[in-house]
Amino acid sequence: MEYVIGIDLGGTKINAGIVDEYGNIIKKESTSTSKTGNRIEILDKIAMLINKLTSEYEIKGIGIGSPGFIDSDKGEVLTISGNVIGWSGTKIKNELGKRFDYPIQVENDANAAAICEGWVGAGKDFDSFVMITLGTGLGGGIIVNNNLIRGSHYQGAELGHAILYPNGVRCNCGQYGCVERYISGTAVEYFYEEKTGIKLTGEEIFANYYNDEIAKGVIDKFANDLGWFLISLKNILDPEAIVIGGGVILSKDVWWDNMINHYLKNVNDDPSIRILPAKYLNDSGIIGAAKSILDKINS
Ligand SMILES: [Zn+2]
Structure with missing residues (x-):
């Protein structure tokens, strides 16, 4: 061994x-x-x-x-x-x-994380898939024909820094409106605090989904934003699967279905890309x- x-x-x-x-x-x-x-x-x-x-x-x-x-x-x-x-x-x-x-x-x-899921996790049956890691930020990994896409300058697959909202919230990377400013645990905390003045952890906000209208609104927007982003990934890469992992996946019960529905409702065509939660956290x-x-x- x-x-x-x-x-x-x-x-x-x-x-x-x-x-x-x-x-x-x-x-x-x-x-x-x-x-x-x-x-x-x-x-x-x-x-x-x-x-x-x-x-x-x-x-x-x-x-x-x-x-x-x-x-x-x-x-x-x-x-x-x-x-x-x-x-x-x-x-x-x-x-x-x-x-x-x-x-x-x-x-x-x-x-x-993408290599792990491709080896023994949710991506193991696919030659080409996109991995999204949702934590404090949004990390990305792209595997095409079993090869990791690193980019010409080792800056590829930085999915969290694609622009979701032009001129939006400033990101640590220097751009405005990056995906991870809207789709991450930190983003949920940021928008909840912006609306209430109360600082809660992402975990607490997700846990309050059913008894806090504002938490529900912030999380529903998060789910829709993720749905929009899945449409971009589908149109750029047309992968066999998209695997979503990271700590935020633990609370997927309150956002997963909304994300899928928003994706299906708005995507131009649905070639049956599998959208799956990661196996490993x-x-x-x-x-x-x-x-x-x-x-x-x-x-
Ligand atoms: Zn950024």
Whole structure:
């Protein structure tokens, strides 16, 4: 049996796991992400997790999913918009390569989620599908004929930064009206606060759907906006499936049907694209990162 390590670097936590060649997580470790903006501290924390995991298991390589535009050939973070402070420009592969004698592969975190779903999740029966990860932002991954679309400058599949409302709400990326300003947990919190002056978490707002008219209005708009965006994806890519994951999927009972109905009502043609919830939530980054290094080793 071949084992590798998959690492999922997020804004608040770093999750790492030993993953076998079938996509099972055998053992997990995690730690908080440094908030000091010191990249050496983050690298130290990643190294600590690797040391913990390799003390028990013989591994073949290390895969890392990181936010930001990632040059996956060089294993570098090109730019990042604020999620992990101080991480922009980090030569991850180079830095960890000085400490560990294993093959290392670095991938964008949303791409890692898509790789996971394509390998063992909701996308596994499709050669071409789009993955949407709904969390604090909206991450995207596009797989066409079993290949990840990274773009010519490693900036492709940034679905959250397509424009949904021209001249709309300002986004962290510098544009106005980006998709993730309207379709994400943060967006739901933003519009609820704008209407009520009350700051609630996305979870609380989704939970209040049936007893708070304003929460219901904000969530219905979110569902419609997601429906509009599915129409754009259908017309640009015509994939076999669209897989939707991320933490917001936990509350899908109050928005999924509205999203589908809005899509079907407004789309020019329905070629029966399958629209499916993701199979993996918190573990998709670890599993996808692991798969990226397994593919590298076995290519
Ligand atoms: Zn943006």
